[in-house]
Amino acid sequence: MRFALAARNSALHILIIAAAMYLYYLVGTWDFAAPGGRLGPDVWPKAILFLLIGTCAFAVVRNFVFARRGGADAGTLEEIMRLTRGGAEDATDTQTRSMPHLVAIGAGLLVAYVLVLETLGFLVSTILLMAAFMYVGRWRNVPGIVVTSLVGGLAFFYVFRGIVYVSLPLGRGPFETLSLLLTQLLHMR
Amino acid sequence: MGDVLSHLAVGFIAVFHPVNLVVLVVGLVLGLLVAVLPGLTLVMGVVLVLPFTYAFQEVTPAIIMLTAMYVSGTYGGAFTAILFRIPGEPIDVPLLWDGYAMAQRGEPAKALGWTLFAALSGGLLAAVVMVTLAQPVARLALTFSAPEYFAIIFFGLTSVVCLGGGSQTNALISLFIGLLISTVGVDSTYGIERFTFGLPILEDGIEYLAVMVGAYGLGEVLTRLEQGFQSPALQNVGPVKTRLPRLAEIAEVKATFLRSSVLGILIGIVPGAGATIASFVSYGVEAQYGKRRQDMGKGIPEGIVAPQAAATSSVGGAMIPLITMGIPGSGATAIILGAFLLHGMQPGPQVFLNSPHIVYAIFASVFVSLFGMCLIGYFSIKLLVKVLDFKEAAVAAFVVMFCFIGALASRNNVNDLWVIVGFGILGFAFEKYRFPIAPMVLGAILGPLAESNFMTTMISYQNDWTTFFTRPISGGILLLAVIALAYPMVRAWREQLRERRRGRSATSIS
Numbered sequence: 266m267r268f269a270l271a272a273r274n275s276a277l278h279i280l281i282i283a284a285a286m287y288l289y290y291l292v293g294t295w296d297f298a299a300p301g302g303r304l305g306p307d308v309w310p311k312a313i314l315f316l317l318i319g320t321c322a323f324a325v326v327r328n329f330v331f332a333r334r335g336g337a338d339a340g341t342l343e344e345i346m347r348l349t350r351g352g353a354e355d356a357t358d359t360q361t362r363s364m365p366h367l368v369a370i371g372a373g374l375l376v377a378y379v380l381v382l383e384t385l386g387f388l389v390s391t392i393l394l395m396a397a398f399m400y401v402g403r404w405r406n407v408p409g410i411v412v413t414s415l416v417g418g419l420a421f422f423y424v425f426r427g428i429v430y431v432s433l434p435l436g437r438g439p440f441e442t443l444s445l446l447l448t449q450l451l452h453m454r
Numbered sequence: 455m456g457d458v459l460s461h462l463a464v465g466f467i468a469v470f471h472p473v474n475l476v477v478l479v480v481g482l483v484l485g486l487l488v489a490v491l492p493g494l495t496l497v498m499g500v501v502l503v504l505p506f507t508y509a510f511q512e513v514t515p516a517i518i519m520l521t522a523m524y525v526s527g528t529y530g531g532a533f534t535a536i537l538f539r540i541p542g543e544p545i546d547v548p549l550l551w552d553g554y555a556m557a558q559r560g561e562p563a564k565a566l567g568w569t570l571f572a573a574l575s576g577g578l579l580a581a582v583v584m585v586t587l588a589q590p591v592a593r594l595a596l597t598f599s600a601p602e603y604f605a606i607i608f609f610g611l612t613s614v615v616c617l618g619g620g621s622q623t624n625a626l627i628s629l630f631i632g633l634l635i636s637t638v639g640v641d642s643t644y645g646i647e648r649f650t651f652g653l654p655i656l657e658d659g660i661e662y663l664a665v666m667v668g669a670y671g672l673g674e675v676l677t678r679l680e681q682g683f684q685s686p687a688l689q690n691v692g693p694v695k696t697r698l699p700r701l702a703e704i705a706e707v708k709a710t711f712l713r714s715s716v717l718g719i720l721i722g723i724v725p726g727a728g729a730t731i732a733s734f735v736s737y738g739v740e741a742q743y744g745k746r747r748q749d750m751g752k753g754i755p756e757g758i759v760a761p762q763a764a765a766t767s768s769v770g771g772a773m774i775p776l777i778t779m780g781i782p783g784s785g786a787t788a789i790i791l792g793a794f795l796l797h798g799m800q801p802g803p804q805v806f807l808n809s810p811h812i813v814y815a816i817f818a819s820v821f822v823s824l825f826g827m828c829l830i831g832y833f834s835i836k837l838l839v840k841v842l843d844f845k846e847a848a849v850a851a852f853v854v855m856f857c858f859i860g861a862l863a864s865r866n867n868v869n870d871l872w873v874i875v876g877f878g879i880l881g882f883a884f885e886k887y888r889f890p891i892a893p894m895v896l897g898a899i900l901g902p903l904a905e906s907n908f909m910t911t912m913i914s915y916q917n918d919w920t921t922f923f924t925r926p927i928s929g930g931i932l933l934l935a936v937i938a939l940a941y942p943m944v945r946a947w948r949e950q951l952r953e954r955r956r957g958r959s960a961t962s963i964s
Contacts, residue, residue: 277887281627288634288649297644304912306641309905310634310648317630324623364682371679372879375672375854379871395851402683402847413848421855429509431863 271328278321278328285321289314370401386436386444387426392418419447427453458589465814468514469822477515478819481522482826488523489530489542490838491849496527496543496729497785498670502856504663504789505863513797514812518819520793521773524786525577525820526827528729528765532569533835534842536758537562537694544730545765548737552750552757559753563697566835568758570828571699576715576763577824580770583719585817592778592803600910601921605928606781607904609935610725614896616938624889632897635660637905655869662898663792664861668874669891670785671857673881675850680882683846694835703755710740710756711763718764722771725900728784729765736764770820777801777813781900785892788899796864 292307292314299305378394385393395414404410425431426448435444468474481503488499500523507516531542536553549569556565598606611633615625638649639659650656704711714736721732740760741750750757772784780802782788794801805813831838861874884891915921923929 278627281631291649295646295648297646299644302917304909304917306644306646306648309908310637313630313633313637317627317634320623320626320630324627327623362682362684363680365680367682368676368680368882371676372875372882375875375878378858379868379875382871383868391855395855398851398854399845399847402679402850404683404845404847406845409845409848414851417852417855421859425505425859425863429506429863431505431508431859432866433859433862434868 268329274328275325278324282318282321282325285314285317289318367401367403371398374398374401383434384437384440386440387433388418388422388444388447389436389440391421422447423451423453427451458585461810461814462585462818464811465816465818466822468811468815469518469818474515474518474815474819477510477519478522478822479826479830481519482526482823482830485523485526486530486827486830486838487841489527489546490534490841491542491844494542494849494853495670495674496524496545497666497789498674498853499527500524500786500789501663501667501671501860502853504793505856505860507793508796508863510797513794513799514815516793516797517790517812517816520786520790521769521816521819522823522826524790525766525769525823526830527786528577528769529569529573529762529827529831530838532573532762533566533694533831533839536565536569537839538842540842545733545761548733548761549758551737552753552755555751555753556755556758557753561753563695564699565753565758566694566696567698568755569762570696570831571704572711572714572759572762573766574824574828575711576718577766577769578821579715580719580722580767581817581820581824582770584770584773584820587774588778588813588817589806591774592806595779595803598779598927600907600914601925601928602931603779604904604907604911605922605931605935606725606775606779607900607907609931609938610781611893611896611900611904612935612939613724613727614893616942621888622942624887625893628884628889628891629893629897632665632894632899633901633904635665635894635898636662636901643909655867655872660873660898661864661870662788662895663864664870664873665877665898666785666789666792666895667857667860668877669881669884669895671853671860672874672878673885673891675853675857676878676882677885678846678850680886683850694839696832696835699755707755707759710744710759713739714760714763715767718767719771721764722768722784723774725775725781725896727768728772728786729768732764732768733761736760766824773816773820777805777816778803781903782896785895788895791899 289311292310295305295307297305297307374394374397378390382390392414395417396410399410399413422433422444426433435441469478484499484503485496488494488502489496500520503520503523507519510516527543528545531546532549532553534540534542535546535550536557539550539554541547541550553565553569556562556568611629615622615629634649636659638656640647640650640657647657717736717739718729718732721727721735722729737750737757737760740756741747744750744756744760746754746756768784772782772787775781776787776791778801780791780800782791791801799805799809799812857874857878858871861870862868864870881891883889884894911921912919921928922932
């Protein structure tokens, strides 16, 4: 039981060790010529990777050897709270439900937005993303979502393209035509 | 001193220029709003406003806007903490322990009055210290070489590891990941590609603003999304007003006020530690050493004055290393540094010689922001807390868009969006697995500075690493850093020993 818990707590650290070792190997393959006696560009990354591997290894050892001593590694804020509040419950201790599927959909929406941005253009992609994000965020007022996403998308487009002069993607084909039409309608440059 | 005062007077004139005054008020209102909304943190709010500052031709209004937001962001969350027991910011958690208790006793106006007094007076004291110390520190910084700069950065990095919340081991891992991120790109000395994996998007390196926008902005949105954007129910608190404390009442808490303000300034100066740490540490000190420590948590003024005065005074402290050495003292000052760099200006000792008008306009804006923040807070609390009625899903959708525009605006490159989406997911994973984000962000910000100062020292002193320890200033700072790093470990070890002894004695008794 204790071993399983330690193994679960250490999984991420072991993964980081593996990644860091691969990066350490990569650093060794860099081709450069440092003039006599000078340190090369590999020294700093190697030092960081060495420390990263060392810290993760320490965490793994600690998880397996001292797993039952929970809380010994608490940070300063927790220590202050323990000293001043005696572990009393407060508004920040409230239990929250975890809904990982929402995160998966939300992250998927962010990726999809970047994928379609240059094709659909900033305006259409933004309106779609905002509407979808609000719906995924469990707001079920459809007229509210439609109005907020339309107003939001137009406002972002007007402020950042027309006033702040950020070069926002206009899209391709009909979407570009739509963006340009709107640019003229709103008297934007 | 006369020189400083005359520069400051010119600074005040600049702040009252219509454009600067308008952006200052906008910054104050935005700071209060992000502090009131539980889903938006102060640092995240300042990150989101950054793209708007690209529109300014000059650096001064951009910095004034962000500074005003930073100042008011340390105060706005007090309303929701005291009235509804909802800390808008982590800064406000200690504030609700006594503030909410006082409000529950039927004195919410008094609790809000104490907050206003603490924020204004603590902030003003810190602003005076900032103006007084900035020039001498800048003069001292002019004498610093690479070893001293490296030592200061090292101290900043260790303090963010030691003073943050959560596991110190995970904080160290987060820091090393941040330092590693800062090495990505083409090396400026040898021209070789480091960790680019053949991707052109990584050749220019990863901008720390992308790391911040992704990890703080998108990461936080995903974390809140996992909880389904559950907003706490608001209680009906009746008419909302602020009643300022009387002079006699203020005199009773003067020791708390002074202690907390000085602590706030000192914590602000330490690179890496900001308003949240200041607020918690100050409350902790008051609870352990204050005159009425046994009543802390029962709704006494000391419990409100201590965290609020420290949080707001940390702003003045954090501005000192930023302006004088170009080293950010907190997350918000890191973004302000980003705004400086985006407008082609590098803060540091030289700015006092080259652009004193900009420096003192920023200093003057801190004073004006403090008064403005209190005036807006005093007259529009009711309106401010109304933002809690907004649907969090809608607020989150806007936050996501601000993050994307922030990334687009900095280089006009759609590929940068991949970077912030990546860091958004990483930021969520960090939150989920209890790895603090702040060390990673600070590592990404200070990494290039740390590396260049380390390499310069090695070249200048023929690879003699003992130079860092033999030079008095760098040696002293590094010693402090080592103590800061070792102290929590020693504390944990002693705690374990004590527990073991307690366990043994309990066994022998039974």
